[in-house]
Amino acid sequence: MSAPTTSPPSWFTFEIVAEDGRARVGRFHTPHGVLETPVFAPVGTQATVKALTPAQLGDLGVTLVLANTYHLYLRPGADVVAQMGGLHHFMAWPHPILTDSGGFQVFSLAAMRDIDDDGVTFRSHLDGSLHRLTPEKAVHIQEQLGADIIMALDECPPPYDRAYNEEALRRTHLWAERSLKAHTRKDQALFGIVQGGVFPDLREQSARFIASLGFPGHAIGGLSVGETKEEMYAMLDVVTAVLPREKPRYLMGVGTPEDIVEAVRRGVDMFDCVLPTRLARHGAAMLKHGGRLNLRRAEFARDPRPIDEHCTCYTCQNFSRAYLRHLIVAKEMLAATLMSIHNIHVLVDLTRELRQAIREKRLDAWLAQWYARHRATSETNLADR
């Protein structure tokens, strides 16, 4: 995050400031500041990254936060957020915000859903009330919420069902065009989403079509939803080869260190995931080189060490595994806060290291070192996946 210097580029300009192989470091200009990419965005489902204040997120070096349209539409309502001055003001986050289209939650959370080419009808998981989401409605709600980056409504089918993926892809492409037409706010960047399951030809077709529509950025959806890592990386290879170099690429819902590393080396710029905060609430610490520590385990009851002796986060600088385990066992809220601070730091710091390695054109060496430690971590049985 830094202010533009001389003549500021217009909003949503994406400058590529360094490249190393397919990986790149970029600067994405938004109305709420410049995002340095690769960037990891923690998820603030209900307009709050669970258990953390905006001040704590800022201290962590977080620059982008994701909020969920489905949740905010149902509660407190997009009109309430708009009346309160939009999401930035509502949740006191002065930096860039990204909202999803709401589609993913409709498909995964809603009590009932009925999809057709026009849109999707669903029942709220909160009170059973009936709602209708169309591409136009998804854009309108996101315009009310007021994030810097918003998403076209898409359909995310199970990754291995060829027929379903073909049908969903047709709909996703139709909806992408309608979303673009519906979008009116000039201070928001609308991203189109590439789908296609684990099928290289569908992925390539989708990337070509979505890229042809002229979005200011492109998202890759429908990955990390049950396919293997090899399949995910193969799809990234296909898609990043097609998507234009000069626009940011956002891999939705991805957040393990391994997956971020592998996606960045393939030219992906943006990530979001609930993983660091969700694991935190379950007492699991993410480790920088992959793997996890389950701090609920009795072996940590008298362990005076921090989660990671090399970690510079507030949690590792101040608290022992013994204290964190005590908080977890005693069901204290501070456990989620301190574990979230550590886990988000791991991913934010990872993207910082990746940016630096790319800038210095030593990504291969960095990767070799990272994987050496990754293997060592696994072998010493520190990990508890």
Place this chain on the structure above:
Amino acid sequence: MSAPTTSPPSWFTFEIVAEDGRARVGRFHTPHGVLETPVFAPVGTQATVKALTPAQLGDLGVTLVLANTYHLYLRPGADVVAQMGGLHHFMAWPHPILTDSGGFQVFSLAAMRDIDDDGVTFRSHLDGSLHRLTPEKAVHIQEQLGADIIMALDECPPPYDRAYNEEALRRTHLWAERSLKAHTRKDQALFGIVQGGVFPDLREQSARFIASLGFPGHAIGGLSVGETKEEMYAMLDVVTAVLPREKPRYLMGVGTPEDIVEAVRRGVDMFDCVLPTRLARHGAAMLKHGGRLNLRRAEFARDPRPIDEHCTCYTCQNFSRAYLRHLIVAKEMLAATLMSIHNIHVLVDLTRELRQAIREKRLDAWLAQWYARHRATSETNLADR
């Protein structure tokens, strides 16, 4: 909190730096810094002030935190805390800490208790295990925990039962003497506790006896436990008239703005209470001049104002009532954090204002103004008690 200047006074010296009527401003020297009194201590029951990091407490100007011996003895165990370097290191709180004796929780929380002159046998509320607490054991546990200020074991009977209060007072006095004999650590101040229910003669007798034992400070227990405010203030009048001027006076478990104001004007120096953090977790904001706002109420759903437009806390500087209500209704952890920040700020700021008014010898004028606003707050029906 400030470092001693020239020749530092020895630990647990209490300097009275200003007086106005019976009220005073003091500096209580502890191994972890100087406490400026009157001081309010939030409660960190299980070695954490719920929903707040030590950094947030520091930002709030908190200088003293209370932790509960009963809870920490049962979980994680006083030996674990000792092995981890004591409470300050365990919970990463570098400033003064106070522990209670554990008695109050034994009487209020334990599943079974059986009291005799030697001590009390009880069953853990966590797992039903059988434990024995004596004055010597309470001191020993608190020496393991390592707080700066520790408490003699006492018995806190129902306030109106004369016979029970006489019996409990005899035991409390016996235990105060045994606690003093058992205490070995020179870097801890052991306070004796005055009891006596709502009976002026018992309170006077207790204050005289406890004061005669030579404790470095005196606590007033058994108030704010069901008696009326008039009775509480009358007991404070009796007790503060007897307790020596030159030692700090600690009113246990008291934490409404009104009660703090009334106790400070009677010469009380220290307070602790779960009220600000407990109310916060229930969605209630404390107001500076008394009264509360229940932010769960629907009337706040679109209220763009902060809790208190004159409040300088992080919560009021950044968040609307509408946002706080949303967090409360959505059961987000951030609600407890933001509400706790506000409520603790109210009490910490109140003690700061009281210290300033006493220093400037204008406490009467300050009180007149505070009560004028207190009445106005009640009359405008802002309060929701």
